[in-house]
Amino acid sequence: MMNYIAIEEFCQHYGVEVRLIQEFANFGLVRLHTNQDRQVIPASEVKQLERMLRLALDLDLNPEGIDVILNMRQEMQRLRRKTQRLQNRLRRLEQERHWNLLEGPQSRGFIVDVGE
Template sequence: MIKEDFITLDKLCSLYKVKMSFFSDLNEIGLIDILTIERTQCIHQDKIVDIEKMIRMHHDLNVNIEGIDIVFNLLQKIEDLQNELIAVKNRLY
């Protein structure tokens, strides 16, 4: 685990102007994984794109945490179905 691959929640809170409880709620429902590195709560940088989407949904569209969970689960199902469709098409050719 390389420390440079992680971003602190404090930094994200100040950058995106959200409360720490927003990230805690996302962690509780399983949308993000918060890790503690040297007593500091962090998120892997690979999740930043998803976090930005969640913040935009929450701020711009007033979607609550449960709604964000539903949207991300549906997006994952769509992606899985698209991958399955590609696999089936590849078998046909």
């Protein structure tokens, strides 16, 4: 079951006009639903909507600017996750290489000339 928050309550809490949230919805930044003849916001989108409000109010960004910033943020998060996966893979490969060197020919009784 999905929880919802009435737009009027959200706007009253944050001191913004309903029109602003509707503008975000018209631009596709937030999904609005109708429940008992009231427009509501999925509770799961409140955090993102709070972020949009900060961008709109603190930085005076329009919906287009907010969309750009949110997309860049999402891309940065994707790149961070990819970087972390690559770092983890590199760490595993380095560990395997280290163990292969330790278990290499010298550990099997072979004489290895490491040179000077």
